[in-house]
Amino acid sequence: MRRSEGFLIFSLALTGALFVIYRSPPILYFGLLYAMVVAFSRERLEKKPINLSASTITGVLLIVASPVFLLVRFGEYPSPATFQAFVLVGTSLVLFRPRSTVGPNLIAAAEALLAMSSRxxxxxxxxxxxxxxxxxxxxxxxxxxxxxxxxxxxxxxxxxxxxxxxxxxxxxxxxxxxxxxxxxxxxxxxxxxxxxxxxxxxxxxxxxxxxxxxxxxxxxxxxxxxxxxxxxxxxxxxxxxxxxxxxxxxxxxxxxxxxxxxxxxxxxxxxxxxxxx
Structure with a gap:
């Protein structure tokens, strides 16, 4: 299985799991939109060696920080949408060259921005x-x-x-x-x-x-x-x-x-x- 195909399956699985748990339509919609962009651009995703580059370290930090948005309340509720965005962006930075993931990561950034600004x-x-x-x-x-x-x-x-x-x-x-x-x-x-x-x-x-x-x-x-x-x-x-x-x-x-x-x-x-x- 190609790395881009595995990442597409991962993004869909993460979206499905979060939607089943939180029943939040924006999580489903943004997750499907993210997966759709990955599917459209999977031929352009450039895989990279998994090493201690700046993008890899940034991706790992985003993934490690993401559970905070499930455990801590931002306003009245936690923010699973921001968790989803952080995990997807972080994983993409670990697996692919950043310039090739701009499209889908703009969707994730919009999701996180809307989730936080709505508070x-x-x-x-x-x-x-x-x-x-x-x-x-x-x-x-x-x-x-x-x-x-x-x-x-x-x-x-x-x-x-x-x-x-x-x-x-x-x-x-x-x-x-x-x-x-x-x-x-x-x-x-x-x-x-x-x-x-x-x-x-x-x-x-x-x-x-x-x-x-x-x-x-x-x-x-x-x-x-x-x-x-x-x-x-x-x-x-x-x-x-x-x-x-x-x-x-x-x-x-x-x-x-x-x-x-x-x-x-x-x-x-x-x-x-x-x-x-």
Whole structure:
């Protein structure tokens, strides 16, 4: 097995383990994004001898320091996302030349920066205000779906009443984290493909689909709760959104890239005809 392939498997395994333990969507999203960049650039990863170079020592120090973010509280909670970022960056510095891992490590740096900055009062207030906007938009769409399909669920504002239970659409259900991650992933894809014009615009516009997608997710959960009980709603709550997000992103990207391929194909035909003449 090549070293780059082993590192890709390691990054996926670490992401999966942390998500199972902490159930944090940002950990899953950033981990998958990191692994995706490694997969795209694995041919460019330059392995190096494991010796006492400056990058190796830095990598080891990052790995050794990483458990601190699981054991010590930064604000109200520890920071497993920062732990994940430190481990991935540290391991990459030990195994590969630093210049060849800039792409994936920028993702890890963004993850650590967002995780730490979210603990500041200013950033927390800005995120809360933006999240409220997403909650209002999502709640409005969910109410529309309830009326459209005539489901006997009462909804007032962001509060839904299912039989004798109350479900609140809070900041954790706003879809803001998926929206931001989609933008980051799209910008990365645009950079890797050197997309311009129409393709870049379509990739970025796909972020707007996250809001109705999240509304469909919540509506589906409410219907499950109505027909099968709140326990089933809670069972599907943690994973349904992640699955829908991943399917949406790759389906939409496939459609955009396929559309680009179709529109660019006819432009090549005249050139081929000229060559044949």
């Amino acid at each position: 500041s009062d200013f950033v927390d207030a800005m995120v809360a205000r933006t999240s409220d906007i997403f909650v209002d938009a999502t709640s409005h769409l969910v109410r529309g779906l309830i009326y459209l399909f005539d489901v006997p669920i009462t909804m007032n504002g962001n509060v839904a009443v299912i039989r004798n239970s109350v479900v609140i659409i809070g900041s954790g259900c706003s879809g803001l984290d998926a929206f931001v991650l989609y933008l980051l992933a799209s910008l990365l894809l645009i950079y890797l493909r050197k997309s311009r014009g129409r393709e870049a615009a379509l990739l970025l516009l796909g972020a707007l689909g996250i809001i109705p997608l999240n509304a469909v997710r919540i509506f589906t959960l409410l219907v499950i709760g109505y027909h099968s009980g709140i326990s089933f709603l809670e069972l599907f709550h943690s994973h349904l959104g992640d699955l829908m997000f991943i399917v949406y992103v790759f389906a939409y990207w496939w459609w955009v890239l396929k559309k680009k391929g179709k529109t660019s194909a006819p432009a090549e035909e005249p050139q081929e005809a000229e060559e044949n003449n």
